[in-house]
Amino acid sequence: MSSIGTGYDLSVTTFSPDGRVFQIEYAAKAVDNSGTVIGIKCKDGIVLGVEKLIASKMMLPGSNRRIHSVHRHSGMAVAGLAADGRQIVARAKAEATNYQSVYGEAIPVKELAERVASYVHLCTLYWWLRPFGCGVILGGYDRDGPQLYMVEPSGVSYRYFGAAIGKGRQAAKTEIEKLKLSEMSCRQGVIEVAKIIYGVHDEAKDKAFELEMSWVCEESNRQHQKVPDDLLEEAKAAAKAALEEMDAD
Amino acid sequence: MNLMDSTHSNPMSLCSQADSQRTLYPYVTGTSVIGVKYKDGILMAADMGGSYGSTLRYKSVERMKPIGKHSLLGASGEISDFQEILRYLDELILYDNMWDDGNSLGPKEVHSYLTRVMYNRRNKFNPLWNSLVLGGVKNGQKYLGTVSMIGVHFEDNHVATGFGNHLARPILRDEWHEDLSFEDGVKLLEKCMRVLLYRDRSAVNKLQIAKITEEGVTISQPYSLKTFWGFSAFQNPTVGAEGSW
Numbered sequence: 046m047s048s049i050g051t052g053y054d055l056s057v058t059t060f061s062p063d064g065r066v067f068q069i070e071y072a073a074k075a076v077d078n079s080g081t082v083i084g085i086k087c088k089d090g091i092v093l094g095v096e097k098l099i100a101s102k103m104m105l106p107g108s109n110r111r112i113h114s115v116h117r118h119s120g121m122a123v124a125g126l127a128a129d130g131r132q133i134v135a136r137a138k139a140e141a142t143n144y145q146s147v148y149g150e151a152i153p154v155k156e157l158a159e160r161v162a163s164y165v166h167l168c169t170l171y172w173w174l175r176p177f178g179c180g181v182i183l184g185g186y187d188r189d190g191p192q193l194y195m196v197e198p199s200g201v202s203y204r205y206f207g208a209a210i211g212k213g214r215q216a217a218k219t220e221i222e223k224l225k226l227s228e229m230s231c232r233q234g235v236i237e238v239a240k241i242i243y244g245v246h247d248e249a250k251d252k253a254f255e256l257e258m259s260w261v262c263e264e265s266n267r268q269h270q271k272v273p274d275d276l277l278e279e280a281k282a283a284a285k286a287a288l289e290e291m292d293a294d
Numbered sequence: 295m296n297l298m299d300s301t302h303s304n305p306m307s308l309c310s311q312a313d314s315q316r317t318l319y320p321y322v323t324g325t326s327v328i329g330v331k332y333k334d335g336i337l338m339a340a341d342m343g344g345s346y347g348s349t350l351r352y353k354s355v356e357r358m359k360p361i362g363k364h365s366l367l368g369a370s371g372e373i374s375d376f377q378e379i380l381r382y383l384d385e386l387i388l389y390d391n392m393w394d395d396g397n398s399l400g401p402k403e404v405h406s407y408l409t410r411v412m413y414n415r416r417n418k419f420n421p422l423w424n425s426l427v428l429g430g431v432k433n434g435q436k437y438l439g440t441v442s443m444i445g446v447h448f449e450d451n452h453v454a455t456g457f458g459n460h461l462a463r464p465i466l467r468d469e470w471h472e473d474l475s476f477e478d479g480v481k482l483l484e485k486c487m488r489v490l491l492y493r494d495r496s497a498v499n500k501l502q503i504a505k506i507t508e509e510g511v512t513i514s515q516p517y518s519l520k521t522f523w524g525f526s527a528f529q530n531p532t533v534g535a536e537g538s539w
Contacts, residue, residue, distance in 0.1 A: 114392045138392065142385060271394065 058172045072198035075178035076125040081213040084182035086193040086206040087234040090262020091184030093122040094238035097255040112259045116141040118151050119185025120259050120269035124211045126178035137161050154185035158194035158202045166200025180210040186267040213245030231262035239280035240287045320372035320423040324357045325496040326458030327368035329427045331436050331451045332479035335507035336429030338368050339483040343498035358504045360511035362387040365401040365430035370455040372423035401430025401437040413445025425455035431508050457494040462486035488519050
């Protein structure tokens, strides 16, 4: 649904006659044009996966991290303008450390999501600021178990059991809906996320990509960390095999 | 409450407004910590006492804590300041872990950080009232250092704080040697801790020995040392002075 908001789209503090703020919608476009980012909530934890589109063959694999730890128990995967994403992550880290120093315990994921969403929303209220051109999928494990939140450039944040943003989000969401997440362990979830990302990657439009995945689960001791290398390789192999099966049909 | 004598009684001459925010004298204190390098890493010993002036009030204070993957910190002095230092280090290690770049802060770096913190606080006349012993192993390199409340810092093969400097280090100077085995190291530390137990009035007979090697940190369960008081001079103490007790 693309419409030109001529005249009403110059400032984030202007509404259009039909009640839309076009600047925020344009910011969301920046997210839609970036590589796919998925998050799923499994039985025992969260898995985050990013389709990192590689701009140049000169880049070192493993650089330009898109998934960041916010505290020991939670992490964030960013889609959209990378520099904007860095700001959001920095703010989330600061909020988490501040909560820890005031309340003496790790910030509950719900609280963290609220704080991040407030911050993103803040930048949509003043004409001298621009909205963040990135969406964030936040996963963490606290006293209430594993939780997954998504924050959009408009500042809305909802809790999900499966979320996808970026180019391939429609296809990814369809795939996620097919999964039986409540019965899946994170170990299996990692394989499924890899399959989905490899599946939605458009070979024609974007050439190379690197798969970046992280998890917070019982196996990782409720700490947010990169998926261990051996499991990552296993997931990539399974994903490639699944692709070949599809191609063979 | 008058724990210390009047040498501390006139801080007004130093800083006018924020006096209520400055450390003036310590309240709950821990006594000596001793650290030695041994074959596989560092061994550290400290008792579990927290004294409230001359009262041996708290007897289960853990004065040695692991820091990150590669270091062990032992502290004497004000216990609440030690807890504050642990909070600073916790945040330091957290940020270091979040980089997730394959690197982690080693004992040398942590020691340097602590030195800066202690020295800068001292310059503001608001010290953290501790003497710290920082030991660790990283990539096979053993490191043992100390920082005092005024920021004096150095590294050595064996260090001690407080009374340990006077009672333990002479023993260590004579008997420490390179590549001590674990058993010999523990025996040496226990010898020093026993002397401190006899002679330091703030020592309590409940101690822990901590070791840090490339594999990680182990802090022993608390235990006590055997002491001997059966000297003939103690048998009939009043035999030379009738009427005393």
